[in-house]
Amino acid sequence: MSSNHAAPYYFVPGPSKWPMFAGISLLVTMIGASGWVNGASWGPAVNIVGILATIAVLYFWFGDAIGESESGQYNARIDLSYRWSMSWFIFSEVMFFAAFFGALFYARAITLPWLGDLDHKVIWPDFVAQWGNSPAGTIDPYQTMGPFPIPTINTLLLLASGVTLTISHHALRAGQRGKTAFWLAATVLLGAIFMGFQVYEYMHAYSDLNLKMTSGIYGSTFFMLTGFHGFHVTLGAIMLSVILYRVLKGHFTADNHFGFEGAAWYWHFVDVVWLGLYVVVYWM
Incomplete structure (x- = not known):
């Protein structure tokens, strides 16, 4: 993590859509998992979609944090x-x-x-x-x-x-x-x-x-x-x-x-x- 130790402030990120998307993707993941373990035919597909969505959210969310770090805001x-x-x-x-x-x-x-x-x-x-x-x-x-x-x-x-x-x-x-x-x-x-x-x-x-x-x-x-x-x-x-x-x-x-x-x-x-x-x- 790059950081600018001379900056006198504590960086506060702006509003982000990723926490909401993370909650939705995790909810889909758990719905799919619960359907899967209970024998529902749609369970595996929904679970996989939720996992892939969660991975995508984490990729973009962490990418924002890396961008903030590399731009010297930390x-x-x-x-x-x-x-x-x-x-x-x-x-x-x-x-x-x-x-x-x-x-x-x-x-x-x-x-x-x-x-x-x-x-x-x-x-x-x-x-x-x-x-x-x-x-x-x-x-x-x-x-x-x-x-x-x-x-x-x-x-x-x-x-x-x-x-x-x-x-x-x-x-x-x-x-x-x-x-x-x-x-x-x-x-x-x-x-x-x-x-x-x-x-x-x-x-x-x-x-x-x-x-x-x-x-x-x-x-x-x-x-x-x-x-x-x-x-x-x-x-x-x-x-x-x-x-x-x-x-x-x-x-x-x-x-x-x-x-x-x-x-x-x-x-x-x-x-x-x-x-x-x-x-x-x-x-x-």
Whole structure:
């Protein structure tokens, strides 16, 4: 983000039509999604139209913000505002994943031992209080997902992407635009490879392990945690791709580049969440 630190005012944008269009496109998206999950024939088409409309709104809305930044209308106050906004956004994401980790903890550390205690043996004598166990007659048998090889490979990929992104950031601060673009592109590529491996992992889970969303609390928590993380990796890769385009267009300087920093914060947050997932979901 370019900024004019000498400007004494706090820039206030004029009236914009994009918030209204964003609300309408999101409403269409959710109407389509609700129709889709309820078996309505029009649901998928309406959902896709809403998603495409939302993407278009974001493209033009963010384009306006980039134009304001590059025209020198932003100053240090705007830069601080963006930093606080991104910080609170990431905090909300921390709480989002904390809810799912909390559900996993509650199921494993509280509910499972409770169902396997002596009192419940009377009403369910065949139940074994073991995480990943599929009691006969309740759900289809499945196998649990271990840490090798794909989850471990994905861990190495994300750790490497954090390194390449940091190298890119230091290159930008040193004014080395070519090096910045190269390592940033490497980060996006590592994220794409991560997602490719996760898709393969899901195919393996469904076809070879019979592990599905319907595989009890194990299946639901596994796919909710890893699936939402994969969604965040995809968003982060899109954000970094936009930043890469802006780097190639010469939008950032060594001193003023919070657009880059904000996307990097988000990516490092995604890395940290994965480390928690890798330990709790695949190893424990």
